[in-house]
Amino acid sequence: MEYFIIIHGLVQKDTILQKSFEDSIYLSSSIIIAGVLSWEITSGRPPFPDFGNRYALIYHLISKNRENPIENTPPDLDLFNIEYQNDNSKSKNNIQVIVQSYLKYNNTGWTKNYNFINVLKEYESESKELFNYLIDNPKIPHYEVLIGKFYQEGFGIDKNQQKWFKWFLKACERDDEHGKYEVGSCYYHSRGIEKSILKAEQYFKGIVDCGPNIALYKLANCYEFTISQVKEALINKAFQLYKTSAEKGFIPSQFKVAYHYSHGFYTQINEVEALKWYKSFHKDGGYPDVSDKIKKLENL
Template identity: 25%
Template sequence: MEYADGGSLRNYLKENFNNLTWENKYDLAYQLACAVSCLHGEAIVHRDLHSGNVLVHQNKIKIADFGLSKRIEESSQKKYLFGIIPYIDPKKFAISNGNPYSLNEKSDIYSVGVLLWEISSGQLPFKDVDYDICLVLRIFKDQREKSVEDTPDEYVKLYTECWDGEPDNRPSINDVVQRLRANLSRSRMEIDNLKPNDNMDLNCIKNSAHGGLSRIIQDLEKINTSENIPTSKKKLVDEIVEFIFKEIDEEKNQETRERHILDNFNNNNTEIYNWLLTNQNEPNFIFLLGYFQYYGIETDENKKEAFNLFKNASEKNHILAQYYVGLCYEFGNGVVKNDKLAFDSFKKIADKEYALGQFKVGYFYYKEIGIKKNLKEAFTWYEKAAQNGNLIAMCNLGLMYKNGEGTNKDIDKAIYWYKESVEKGNQDAQKTLNKLLKIKNRKNLCKVN
């Protein structure tokens, strides 16, 4: 087993608890949840989570000692079992008629709930009572530790849901990760990257009594020794973000854009989402997790959390994130509607010569959103966006040429820009283009007559 300078979580809390802030506690809880998420993502159930086998090395959580399923179901060493009573899913102690309860992922969630309480208190659960059959009965009848004073309400709510007596009422590990991350991000927007092999000791799995893990161990070793997997994930995320950028920069129809994105990457959505939850060290990763939250892809739609993620990535100069910050302010998604801040967000992008920002600035000038109406400015920004390939900007520029808004009327230039938009894929512009061609033909007939 790899050396852990902080020892077990139990020892670490004993030695350092008085110096821990709530940010530190949230960080420990988040790392713990991420580590369990990595296991569940590989179809591994730990079954033995307690503060004695969760290790801390350089303030990083590591999980060790797999295999309680073997010990609980086959061992006669009851002393060990009683020593970890507070962490075991109470369903395991239910009297059954030949069908003993099998510990599962929801059992790990129960243990996580107890560990979250332990992190908040710095104390062993039920430290003042004997770990015996009486405690088993009390826990089975839903007795739990009381929340510690000054613990955030959201944190109490989370661990209470985790240690619910009914497994179906407990959240998934992904939900736990997401909720801890949301609370942690309020005080610290930069979250360290947590790779699966940073949180698991494969030697501990090998030495476990649980022989049924052998096939999964081999898969985990491949993950641990090969750089191809994280590299391929990063490459895939970068490709998705680039695809989204291209679709938005050209300002394709929203429904068409979302359909293209889902059609191209649908088979990987679940895998990508789970990976993103524990990999937030690059702007693209932060943005894409926000994108999933914004549109409810592989998770419930959460505009507020999406905005926080976009804001985080935008502060790292991520163009798409800056664009979505603007959208959130424009429509009041996840944040209070603010036209001025929306305009400022888009203007920053426009000044960097990106079409998606130039189009929005032109639109805001045209519609008088967050800025005084100015048709000449609208024309100028639409023209820049159109020249950079934005399909809707081409149509809007054509319309301004047709109506003489911000420029002189010019039917030929109007036709030119609508035709450009059609030829580059915007079939919605075809109807207006046909009308403009008819208008020009009528004018030509009038000249002849």
């Protein structure tokens, strides 16, 4: 790739810095020239008139600094900033991967080989760039939820309990089911807000029919480990919620269903069903390992 530096309307080929910027996202000279000419036409002057040193200028550009478009410039003539939009194609793709990974986590759960946190770790070196890209693109699916998750995990930004909870609440205001789950999870685990199992239950219960599978799993947790201690009538609902979410593909729930069938918790003992669900859990890569449990049931 050849690199061209723009100085006061002139396009100069630069070979000294070519190797240094091989991994930088930069456009061809034709796009740059078009952008410069368009900007000069609408502004009446060359861009960046205060830069006389080409190396200072290229660092300025690589840092994604751009001239501001002249007032009332039609968007299709703002070619100078087309470069900025294209510069972010890599960030766009990576954000899409992160969004899909988040949705997968909420609908299929964690396994021995998969966890949303581990996906974020793969992009840690780009985290600040990805956070900035996310902030600048509010049309990204589950925008508010993702910002909240970045604050929660310290991905590209310092962890901030107040901010992640605020962004999850904003997602709720937009009727985002994943945002409602996250608020419920904050109440359940006391993350950024005082612990309240009853409020967590309300959020989880509100999205049982339309939200991610993880909401069913968490609501079952509420009934099994907390609320059920006070309201005995709810204890059987925990098993039914685990089973429903397992049938919808939530892998951690498969273990719960198998375990309950095996021990007769909240249902009658059923070794056939226990074996079926343990095998499904094992096939899907669930954690912990259940090989011994499968062998034991097969030998009955």
